[in-house]
Amino acid sequence: MSFSLIQKYNVPGPRYTSYPTVPYWDETTFSVEIWKETLIKSFNESNAAEGISLYIHLPFCESLCTFCGCHKRITKRHEVEHPYIDAVLKEWAMYCELLPQKPIIKEIHLGGGTPTFFSVDNLERLINGILSKAEKAKVYEFSFEGHPNNTTRLHLQKLYDLGFRRVSFGVQDYSEKVQTAIHRIQPFYNVAKVTFWAREIGYTSVSHDLIFGLPFQTLDNVIDTIEKTKSLGPDRLAFYSYAHVPWIKGNGQRGFKDEDVPKDDEKRKLYEVGKKLLASKGYHEIGMDHFALADDRMYVAFKEGKLHRNFMGYTASKTQLMIGLGVSSISDSWYAFAQNEKELEAYYARLAQNELPVFRGHRLNEEDLIIRKHILNLMCQFDTSWQNDALYFEGLPEVLVQLHEMEKDGLLVISQNKVTVTEKGKPFVRNICMAFDLRLKRKTPETQLFSMTV
Template sequence: MSISLVQKYNVPGPRYTSYPTVPYWDEESFSDSQWQQTFLQSFKESNTSEGISLYIHLPFCESLCTFCGCHKRITKRHEVEHPYIEAVLKEWDLYCNLFSEKPIIKEIHLGGGTPTFFSPENLERLITGILRKAKRANEYEFSFEGHPNNTTREHLQKLYDLGFRRVSFGVQDYAEKVQTAIHRNQPFHNVAKVTFWAKEIGYTSISHDLVFGLPFQTLDNVIDTIEKTNSLSPNRLAFYSYAHVPWIKGNGQRGFKDEDVPKDDEKRQLYEVGKALLSEKGYHEIGMDHFALADDAMYKAFKAGKLHRNFMGYTASKTQLMIGLGVSSISDSWYAFAQNEKELETYYARLNNNELPVYRGHVLSEEDLIIRRHILNLMCQFETSWKDDNLYFRELPEVLRQLHEMENDGLLLIQPNSLVVTEKGKAFVRNICMAFDLRLKRKTPQNQLFSMTV
């Protein structure tokens, strides 16, 4: 990786789990009635053909991990479990009452927070309550995030019995100094234990989440973490860039100094060496920051051009409608986004009033829908095309003109009706997407909103 390219392109930029990105949502013109109209339209168009997805946010954690950007509430009081599950089931009831037919669920993902903060019995009550009012799609995929320190064999067995076949474990890094800095102390044997349990029980896809660019992290740390990870042979891996955004997260990222965080070329080396090592171990790069073995469903979806990206991250299949349940969850009807209340007490109060707890959102314009498709193509397939007239937009010639410098740097190839990201350019796919981001270009943020792209 050229040092000059890292210095040149390392700028603040979105991660593009949506387009428009959340800071550019038009919240003033958004209304609850618009949201209901768009998700009912999407439900009518897609329920019987592909089903719907559910993302369920379980926000509680027993301790704060300082690298985390998720919405969470820190507590050791497990009596919070029961009322929260009752609230999520109430929210699901409100949606089901609006549907014209029984929903067909293709995907459920439990995220957090720490889903395994909840007891196996309470997770069973949650899932059975959801499924009581729905059907499972023929090829459904249920997945959850597990914390290696508190995921028990009972958690894994109970969720497996409920239909879950995919689990991801947060690893981050195995170096003790790094773990202390990010307040995530978990020894290798804890990760090994839950990984082996999941394999013995029969999970077909086990994922480990690794992070590069963490405070005090060295190249030797990354190599050691990947070697240890490889010894457990997870089916897929996320190798995320640490987002150092203390202006957003406040004191949670102030347990160390800015100079303790690897930057620019030092940080990029952690990724490049890690990526080469993963490739050597048989992991294939799919999308941005994700890798999978050749027999994993995610890699097969990537090769077949069916990989999808949404607020849950990358998925092996697409559903037009994704409903987010729980505090702070984001829903996606394809035509609009909607986010739930972020404060737990307000979330509960809205549900007690029999209201969907949505507090902000964005209805996509025709232009948004076109740009969204291009950015999804780039993020999921490293290429996009405008051969089809409905993917052409007025500003495209100017976008391509702005990308000529990246083409000269060997990061992409511009063809008459398409654009292809090169192997060298995959590390800069966020920068390439930013050239298509018309809302970002029309309104440059006055303050830094995003993490660095490299």
Template sequence: MKISLIQKYNVPGPRYTSYPTVPYWDESGFTHEIWLQTLKKSFQESNNKEGISLYIHLPFCESLCTFCGCNKRITKNHNVENPYIDAVLKEWTLYRDILGKKPKIKEIHLGGGTPTFFSIESLEKLINGIFSLAEKAEGYEFSFEGHPNNTTLAHLQKLYDLGFRRVSFGVQDYSEKVQKAIHRIQPFHNVAKVTFWAKEIGYTSIGHDIIFGLPFQEVQDVVDTIEKTNSLQPDRLAFYSYAHVPWIKGNGQRGFHDEDIPKDYAKRKLYEVGKELLFENEYYEIGMDHFALKSDSLYHSFEDKKLHRNFMGYSSSKTQLMIGLGVSSISDSWYSFAQNVKTLEEYYKVLESDELPLYRGHLLSTEDLIIRKHILNLMCQFETSWEDSANYVSEIPEIVFQLKEMENDGLLIIGDNKIIVTEEGKPYVRNICMAFDLRLKRKAPETALFSMTV
């Protein structure tokens, strides 16, 4: 049965860090003026109530990992740090002037690239610069992504002193063969060292990112990686499916052949084996591809039905407004999305003109907002409802009809005005969300856009 379900539902599909997904943004209906209007509206509605989030993209890496689909610039020249920090702070100053009063920042996430490429002096300059124009919201949560090979004790201590309490380390896999294929040579003792340092300093949430479906990866590799991970007891885990999209990301994902990558049932078995080991060690499944100990805030937010998902991934609290700073960052006012330019050269050039470095976006329609709620509910709580008429669209009967086959396959339960994803259906939540994705259904992609769903 599992083989047939995987073969049946393993199709290209979005990961739904947003709705509409980026390929379906209506860029023709978007302007800078629209972005500013919705930005101010959302700020007025949410700043005093919940605060805002900042995602700051730090794009530099010293070497290229061939599994990575992020926007990055490979360099060993650390003279790039200061100009980039200055540019990000200038962008933040532009936003601060537009908002008109001090924002209360609930969340900050430093992503990349490799945030720990930057020196502690550069990171301190960045965070202090942010808070020269802002204040911390009550219950704030600041996080960053650390590379185990270059995260130092000084990095961890300085960021802790600046208010960071959550860190995630990219592990991927401990097999030497797999590491060589993805150009990410990273010994276990490096991960253990930074994990223990973070625990000793007092970080309250330490995460490890693991990937299944990597080239040459076998069941024993996943078992070994999970067992080593369990020995370190991180508070939360992201157990991601490898997204092989070389047609989008260029040569960075062409360091191996397609036949080297596990597919279909072989790939899914890697996940099932890993998941079972995590369950045995008292990790609980949270949303899609995430696991946490009962002591972690992500578990509590899932239990309290407060889990949120945005361009930064899963979050234990929701903010209506998220501003993205840095090259290629995406901002979300809830009513519209806006993305920055993708090259460093253009990013610097636009900021020199004292303008926000935006190049595209999308204004959400009333229908978009409703569908977005349903997809968020499914991604975060494995259920959704349209009992409230405000959550109803005329296509609901058609969506329900399309989901009948998934119900027959045991993937979900269709009730009166609601859908509940079953345990068997959790691996297929992206497929279930696709039934609600009206933009995708109205215009099926003519070329490869998305990774496989399973």
């Protein structure tokens, strides 16, 4: 990849798990009552046809990983589990009271934090409590994030018995020096053990999360990590760019110096070599940062044009309505976003007052809804079209001007009412989406809000 292109396009930019992105939410036109209205509207449109998704945030971790940008609470006190499960189940009960009929659940994802921080009994109580007020869709997908160091065979077996068939393990990198820098010490043996357990129990999709651009990470480290990963044969994997944003994450990312983090062409080489190596191992690129074997559901969804992206990342199980439960979770009714209180004490306090713990959100206007579709198309399928008049918007000519510059650089092709991202342009898909991001253009941030795109 040309270093000049990296210099030109390596700018701060969103990862587009939503549009508008969170810093550009208009809270002046949002209220909890508006959220409830859009929730019910979306539920009535979609529940019977496709069901709903649930994201459940389980925030506790026993130690801090310094690469992590998630909302978490560091503690070794496991007595925090029981009251937290009680709170999440109360929040779910409040949502079920709002909904006009019993929800049909198509997808549940347990994220964190560290979901496997919780005991098997508490996880069982959580899932049974959720399902007691809902029906499962005929085709459903339950998944969770497991920490290789504390996921037990009992965790895997119990969640399998509850309907979970997909598990994702955070690997990051196998280098001891890198693991020490990011405070995530986990030997290859631990990852291999939980991966083999999952296979033996019957999980149909095992995923590993890898990160490039970590402090002290070298090309040899990336190659070694991918070789070890292939030996375990995960069905899919994420190969993320490390987001170095210490101004947001505070001391958690100050355990190493800025100069210890690979940058620009050095960092991009880690990705390019890693991507080629993954392809040689049979992994197909999907959207941004994701790869899967040919028989994995995510790759099938990508090939069939059914891949979806939301606050949980990429998913093969699209639903119009996603309800986020737990501290800091974000819900999406398609017409509005709503985020829960980010501090645990505030989350508990709102529920104690019998209030939904939503503290901010955004109601999408007509322009937002159109642009959201274009950005989803680009992120999920690497192309988008305004052949249908419903996808034309007033600011499109302005967008095309910026896209023409990218077309000259070989990043995309503009044809009759369509934009297609080229192979050369795939690493710059965030930049291409930024051309459509009218809210970002209209109000350039005064401080750096996002990680670098390359």
